Amino acid sequence: MMRGLLDPTRIVSLRRRLVWQFLLLSAVLVLGLFLVVGWVADRASRASQDAVLGAAVTAITEGIRSVDEGLELDLPYATFSMLGAMGDERIFYLLTVAGQGVTGYEDLPPPPSPPTDMTPVFYGADYRGARLRLASVGRMMLIQNRLQPVTVTLGQTRLGQAAIARDTARSAAWAALGFMLLALPVALLAAQAVLQPIRTLADVMGRRGPRDLRPVRHATPRELTPLLRALNGLIARLRAALELAETFIFEAAHRIRTPLSLVRAEAELALAETSDEATRIRLRRMVRAIGESSRSANQILDHAMVMYRTDQYAAARVDLAALAHDGLRAIGPIAEMRDIRVTHDIAPCLIEGDERMLEIALRNLLDNAIKYAAPEGHVDLTLTCADGQACLIVSDDGRGLSDDPAQLIGRFRRGGNVGDTGGSGLGLTIVTEVAHAHRGRFQLKPGQRGGTCALLHLPSA
Ligand SMILES: Nc1ncnc2c1ncn2[C@@H]1O[C@H](COP(=O)(O)OP(=O)(O)O)[C@@H](O)[C@H]1O
Ligand SMILES: [Mg+2]
Incomplete structure (x- = not known):
């Protein structure tokens, strides 16, 4: 256009x-x-x-x-x-x-x-x-x-x-x-x-900054008034659209995630309480389907959130080390459930960026590592900060990459070796967009001892 x-x-x-x-x-x-x-x-x-x-x-x-x-x-x-x-x-x-x-x-x-x-x-x-x-x-x-x-x-x-x-x-x-x-x-x-x-x-x-959506009050000659009026109209419509998007993202997040996890908890409870095999099979399928939907919904909302915040990008000081610790804590229970050993080496690291976006990117990287790691395998997170560059590396010892990483980054792209592992194919898209918004770069490559290694380079503060 x-x-x-x-x-x-x-x-x-x-x-x-x-x-x-x-x-x-x-x-x-x-x-x-x-x-x-x-x-x-x-x-x-x-x-x-x-x-x-x-x-x-x-x-x-x-x-x-x-x-x-x-x-x-x-x-x-x-x-x-x-x-x-x-x-x-x-x-x-x-x-x-x-x-x-x-x-x-x-x-x-x-x-x-x-x-x-x-x-x-x-x-x-x-x-x-x-x-x-x-x-x-x-x-x-x-x-x-x-x-x-x-x-x-x-x-x-x-x-x-x-x-x-x-x-x-x-x-x-x-x-x-x-x-x-x-x-x-x-x-x-x-x-x-x-x-x-x-x-x-x-x-x-x-x-003007990208977030400045105030009407233009600049004094112009009378002949430019129609242009100015059109411009202000456009700005007003843009502001309204952005507000709508914002409301939608936050409302949807709240009104979709919460009921879905409730339904899932109920289904799991029912599964635990029933001994009838036919019902158990059905309930197990239900729990699985609900899990899928909730994961997809989460990722679509995460993606919308990242796009919205990229548009409204405002950098602030972010403690990346603290974010990494939080991320590890969040995946702790799932890792434990799958007997995956999680190690880390996190150096103090401050960067200029958007905390919410970085948290989403980190969550997606860790989610992939746990998801595609070998059972009873190993996931490692390393954060280094040197020469104005923060480098976050998430590696696992899982099945590795069957496709060209550049292809996997595309929207809704999934690898050929995912088997029956659930997913929507938006995770890497989100991570790449977050990297670009921070003028950083994202790389996915085979790990040194098998598995996969995801690298996120970001300019540090
Ligand atoms: N740690 C990993 N190990 C193996 N394959 C991976 C890993 N991370 C991503 N991939 C591959 O990249 C594809 C795209 O990842 P992603 O965008 O997060 O989608 P999803 O995880 O929903 O499939 C995955 O389907 C998978 O094939
Ligand atoms: Mg993923």
Whole structure:
């Protein structure tokens, strides 16, 4: 489950995403600015050039005079040089009288609708391989005693004007790009600032101990409130589940173990009191079955307890030597019943750990040793404590191991040579889990003189 969550190909960086979004937006902005500024500059310069063109064509037209021989036209060169001021523009003109070209470029494209007065008519046309902007004005004049329409058309290329508009747009784009580069560190800082509260929250959670299930009261920005609420909800549910597990384990232990041992005692009593062979066989079977169930129940509960306490692990100083003595005392009666000699060599040993878990592990090791020892055999417990390592060894002279110890550690795994010895296969699982919770290690191996040797290494205090 965790692997799925932490799959590196699926992790996205919020910071990277924010920065990419910023860059993309900025690029769109730069492009937009380039286009808009280009358009506006083009329009503005076109309008001002039109004004100049209009003024020029009007000035030329106003300069036409009627003389006796016909018309007299002064081409004002100052006007032409004004038209070329924006660049090397080409300039064309045409004067017509009653539609007939009189002077200038006679093939100059005519206006779409002929001008009727001194208000210039502007239009565009292609002429001699260039795009021209033209202005045309008209005027009625008395020529050879006849009132005739005179039209003056002036055209110019607009290469310089277009270049200027393009330059303006390009400068605007560069400026925007510059601003974008300046804004990039600011965007990074902003992303950092946005992510900081999340990081702080993660820190606060990370610093908590595994048993700290108080709601998170850390002040967070309003946007994180839903996350915080969800987190607190989760913590509350976890706490409730843990409380339920705890209640269940303790209640079950109490309500299953006690009645079972009572039933077993009653059955044993009945077995002792009855002489009818058929009943005795039945009662013997009953005692056996009850023993099995109670052993299984005990181990399942022990396992649940170990898992629960591993989750809630809190180390305290534990006197392992005292625990070992207690364990030996507890198995004393069973050992005596089976004529098993129990020896020990226990050195003083203090470790940091969970007493209840260690007691359960020890009980399971001793239980196995007694269970699988030879009848009238020998079980030995040795506890040494040196170099920061406590080493607890439980050995017996029994049937030994028929299977790979690594396999026997698995849940509900039992050896092939257990015969009719009862068991649930959880004992070694429990011992291994206790060892891991204490950052220790558990080993099961054949004994030096036959039998089995179980070693529990734990870091000492
Ligand atoms: N001291 C021992 N001597 C021989 N075999 C053992 C010993 N301890 C454990 N085993 C083997 O390991 C198996 C798993 O042990 P355990 O988890 O305690 O389950 P159980 O004792 O209920 O069978 C046992 O079934 C047995 O085959
Ligand atoms: Mg066992």
